[in-house]
Amino acid sequence: MPKTFPDNSVGLVVPQLMQFSEPLMLACGRELNNYQLAYETYGQLNANRSNAVLICHALSSNHHAAGYHEGDEKPGWWDACIGPGKPIDTQRFFVVCANNIGGCHGSTGPSSINPATGKPWGPDFPPLRARDWVHAQARLGDKLGIHQWAAIVGGSLGGMQAMRWSLEYPEKLRHCVVIASAMKLTAQNIAFNEIARNAIRSDPDFHQGNYAEYNTIPKRGLTLARMIGHVTYLSDDLMGRKFGRELRSGNFQQGSYNPVEFEVESYLHYQGDKFSEVFDANTYILITRILDYFDLAREYDDDPVKAFSQALCQFLVISFTTDWRFAPERSREITDALIAAGKDVCYAEIDAPQGHDAFLLPIERYLSLFAAYMQRVADEVSI
């Protein structure tokens, strides 16, 4: 942990837990009883409770979006965008971010104990859809006394939740910010997810998801899944710039006896290893399935215009030029559907070499445009 926090950091944060005893009816038809959500909040809720912003997290992140936990070297996953003077300005907004159900960082998920068996849920945890997350988040909002969110914001899978919110609870949000997202995944995208899942399943330590009973974790599978993910989150160009063809050891004539030869390999191993120590394999499989099945307009006759006609909020849609996992074209489809539905929308395509990861990074134009939008939101809801 840094000795002093930067001025534009929310500083030391302590995660909280909220218990829910009323069963949550899931999209799959099953019920989840007695679940809990881990969440964090930054900033102060104003007197008329109008300045709350909900952050929806993506595949591998969690409720720790900003600031530092006791003992941490690095801040939360979206510290670039949340804090005093940052786009989601905690001097003006009350920011809430919850670990979704099915997660593995404190909220009820596959690694939690199934009350019916007294053992971890493991692979038996009910399959989830993004709308289940949205309903759980809505209940958290109710408990926190938030009747309407000033904005619901998310990148990637988080953007999918934000869009779902706009259809499920139209009157409960004023603004919806959808970053590097899509109304549904492409076949190529599902294919990458399946390769990642297969990597996990083929790990002998996976035991069909019951690894907890064997006191082990499918570390190799998770590492491989994350490595595949990382390749797709970056652009070819950025990987070239960042790692080039630099060798970590040995030489070009003879190669190296070291298993890690190129710099890019070292990076992937590091990312994969780190991830496999903090993430649950069943959660990874569960959440990639949520991504695959997400289809915003399916129940609206596959018509995105009809879907978005439900929405009452205003939208900001952002994409990044080199993001090939959630390509700008997907964001343009969202924007076009919103315009055709007569909704207020702003769309920007940020020129950035970082690929899908760009949405997490402090890119100048991205931050200033995002900040401009959020300032307007803040002006609108402040008394």
Add this chain to the structure above:
Amino acid sequence: MNDTLRIDLSIIQNWITEKSRVLDLGCGDGTLLRLLMDNKKVLGYGLEIDADEITQCIRKGVNVVEQDLNTGLSNFKDNSFDTVIMTQALQIMHRPDLVLDEMLRVGKECIVTFPNFANWHARLYLILRGRMPVTKQLTYQWYDTPNIHFCTVKDFEVLCHEKNIYIMDRKVVAQRFPDHLLKDLAPNSFAETAIYHLSKNH
């Protein structure tokens, strides 16, 4: 320039129906759309590619979409807007004729404004100096100007005729003496800015 702009904006405003759907191509900092939102309660969208202008639109609460007009408007359906507007940008397009086709496909009506290159100041500049005109209105040098397809009031009307585009109305703007007195008598020579209200011919 500023005064001319005000006049052309107010002319445009008069041609816009209350609560209609408006698409502004090359909307800049969103001044026109903000005006139309405030005074005509329109549902407006602007297309723009300049990063700073886009942020300005967002600050104003104007719907702005980052889109290069030279790639067309194929993402918009036929007649999906009541009015499609393009102010002072036709001369920047790679193919102004195709842009006009697209505007008239997407919009039931169109409004187009452009600098009149046949204004006598420009003519005199070219004749006397033998160099591409650099005037108060057209401040660029030939090599750095974004204006790659200049036209005159006459040129534009010939194109409309050839394309069977109906000119619902035309207004010309000039602020200098004597242009402002003569602009309506001889628009091709004295108009600084031409403003057209167009629709498909039925």
